[in-house]
Amino acid sequence: MKLSLGPLLYYWPRDTMLDFYAQAARWPVDIVYLGETVCSRRHEFRTDDWLKTAEMLADAGKEVVLSTQALIESESDLKMLRRLADNGRFLIEANDMGAVGLMAGRPFVAGPHINTYNPQTLQILAEAGAARWVMPLEMSRDMLAELLAQDTSGLETEVFAYGRMPLAFSARCFTARRHNLPKDNCQFRCIENPYGMTLKTREGQSFLALNGTQTQSASVYSLLAALESMSGLVDVLRISPQPDNTGEVVALFRAALDGASAPQQAAHELAPLLPEPPCDGYWHGRAGIEQTVAY
Amino acid sequence: MSLELVCPAGNLPALKTAIDHGADAVYMGFRDNTNARAFPGLNFDFAAAQEGVRYAHAKGKKILLALNTFPQTATWSRWQQAVDMAAEVGVDAVILADPGLMRYASRTWPQLRLHLSVQGSATNYEAINYYHEHFGIQRAVLPRVLSLAQVEQVVKHTPVEIELFGFGGLCVMVEGRCVLSSYATGESPNTAGVCSPAKAVRWEQTGNGLESRLNNVLLDRYEANEKAGYPTLCKGRFEVEDETYYAIEEPTSLNTLELLPEMIAMGIAAIKIEGRQRSPAYVEQVTRVWRTAIDAARRNAETYAVQPIWAAQLGKLSEGQQHTLGAYHRPWK
Numbered sequence: 001m002k003l004s005l006g007p008l009l010y011y012w013p014r015d016t017m018l019d020f021y022a023q024a025a026r027w028p029v030d031i032v033y034l035g036e037t038v039c040s041r042r043h044e045f046r047t048d049d050w051l052k053t054a055e056m057l058a059d060a061g062k063e064v065v066l067s068t069q070a071l072i073e074s075e076s077d078l079k080m081l082r083r084l085a086d087n088g089r090f091l092i093e094a095n096d097m098g099a100v101g102l103m104a105g106r107p108f109v110a111g112p113h114i115n116t117y118n119p120q121t122l123q124i125l126a127e128a129g130a131a132r133w134v135m136p137l138e139m140s141r142d143m144l145a146e147l148l149a150q151d152t153s154g155l156e157t158e159v160f161a162y163g164r165m166p167l168a169f170s171a172r173c174f175t176a177r178r179h180n181l182p183k184d185n186c187q188f189r190c191i192e193n194p195y196g197m198t199l200k201t202r203e204g205q206s207f208l209a210l211n212g213t214q215t216q217s218a219s220v221y222s223l224l225a226a227l228e229s230m231s232g233l234v235d236v237l238r239i240s241p242q243p244d245n246t247g248e249v250v251a252l253f254r255a256a257l258d259g260a261s262a263p264q265q266a267a268h269e270l271a272p273l274l275p276e277p278p279c280d281g282y283w284h285g286r287a288g289i290e291q292t293v294a295y
Numbered sequence: 296m297s298l299e300l301v302c303p304a305g306n307l308p309a310l311k312t313a314i315d316h317g318a319d320a321v322y323m324g325f326r327d328n329t330n331a332r333a334f335p336g337l338n339f340d341f342a343a344a345q346e347g348v349r350y351a352h353a354k355g356k357k358i359l360l361a362l363n364t365f366p367q368t369a370t371w372s373r374w375q376q377a378v379d380m381a382a383e384v385g386v387d388a389v390i391l392a393d394p395g396l397m398r399y400a401s402r403t404w405p406q407l408r409l410h411l412s413v414q415g416s417a418t419n420y421e422a423i424n425y426y427h428e429h430f431g432i433q434r435a436v437l438p439r440v441l442s443l444a445q446v447e448q449v450v451k452h453t454p455v456e457i458e459l460f461g462f463g464g465l466c467v468m469v470e471g472r473c474v475l476s477s478y479a480t481g482e483s484p485n486t487a488g489v490c491s492p493a494k495a496v497r498w499e500q501t502g503n504g505l506e507s508r509l510n511n512v513l514l515d516r517y518e519a520n521e522k523a524g525y526p527t528l529c530k531g532r533f534e535v536e537d538e539t540y541y542a543i544e545e546p547t548s549l550n551t552l553e554l555l556p557e558m559i560a561m562g563i564a565a566i567k568i569e570g571r572q573r574s575p576a577y578v579e580q581v582t583r584v585w586r587t588a589i590d591a592a593r594r595n596a597e598t599y600a601v602q603p604i605w606a607a608q609l610g611k612l613s614e615g616q617q618h619t620l621g622a623y624h625r626p627w628k
Binding site: 070071072073074075077078081096097098099100101102113115117118119120121123124125136137138143146147149150165167168169170171172173174177178182183184197198199200201202203204205207208210215217281282285286287288289 | 365366367368369371392393394395396398399415416417418419420421422424425426428429440441442445448467468469471472473474475477478479480481483485486510512513514515516529531532533534535536538539542543544622625626627628
């Protein structure tokens, strides 16, 4: 199984991003997804910065994939999408059927925000040029096994295996709403929350995280303890960047994949690095918020 | 092009009421999780669907059938059979979200008209044109996230008819791209055809007030003088940085009556009324008002104005009795 570093879902200052990817070049990940998937207004990294970072990571031996926005609303969103689709150098992750259409048969990764729930749809994506697909977040191991048992596409399967889960997208910016600002004049306040803004219930339970137009789980999805149940099904495990300790998280997954430590032991070592309590319900066919494996 | 009024029906009485009071088309679902209103006691079996189609066609109106959830591998055949059943019943179109199912329908029933469901999450013309080129979809229902200016861009760049939501429950998230419900309960619109399912809801009178919970997650707490609405996950009050408020969306309804002339001018093909889970009495009221409004706007867009009586009638029916123009109006975002 390969390890990937997912696209950065948050808005971090430019220097933080440069530093993060300089470190990532040395981490034991095989694939790095780059690019802005959440909000077109974010601009600490411009397209040229992403492309330069992509070259740097490719030189470091990483497979680089350029991720594209999940919610494509405007002509300028489409313009950006076309520019990425036509970059001629790096693979693209499509997160919208508009992007799938624009690839016009050129190879791409079908991202987690394409709704791929059955082998018939997976076959359509393969015909459109997909080389790999990322399972929808809410899909369980059993649903994946059933799908792959009937799959004839032969695509690589990637699973979101670590991080706060991107659960929903809206045209509304919930961070701007929190600050009583209109989205068009958001003042880029999401840069103040490098891990999103935790939303709690009125009895203090951490429930969701507001990340601009994206709503995430407050809990951190982690399938480290479930690695054995993935064999024969999953080709790539995705780790989603977090502000601190991402390198350590990568190292623990790597050690478990290489057999250097047992998954349960690695999961035990992961516990103190988790910024919020873990969850793993989706993989086990339950509500996503639930944690089924004891640490 | 005329603007079609598309009304909801959760049962035969609602369907007939909608047809009798001015709907051009009625949309419905079969009685299982092949559609995004898979509620107990709601929807149509084969015989009721047949009767609905017969009733509508006798009056020159259309029936659209929503098959807008995503089939799983193990249950694929149920969705495939539902497409077959819809074609055999003689509906005027099926409303689909899953590409695999679109291919099946287009190959097996080439005469069957396909609409792209709002659950298909197509927010741009490239996505809509992809579905058109590959599966021949003839109409797309847009998610409730675009501004009117963005909608106009879509209309200009696609041969596909565009249908917009005009009235009723408001999804603040992009439909088909929201799994908040399965995060809390294990069931989402995509997979189970339900959002914030009733079986996971619990009401409890406590010392702190009336509390609503969804699979034990506290969604809201009401004072004695507050009106409690259905506990949809995104419409609860939550704490963010020590402030308690409707962090995602107020319990409000979409109402776009005042935008009708603009929608007609930009060539929108149809207006959809949300609410297959609502009563025949609700469907009657909403259909009546929207029929009157559409006719007035088409007669003379210049002099068209929302009549106070329409607003009053719709206001009584709305969730939380609040209205919004939603994303069509840019500042909402």
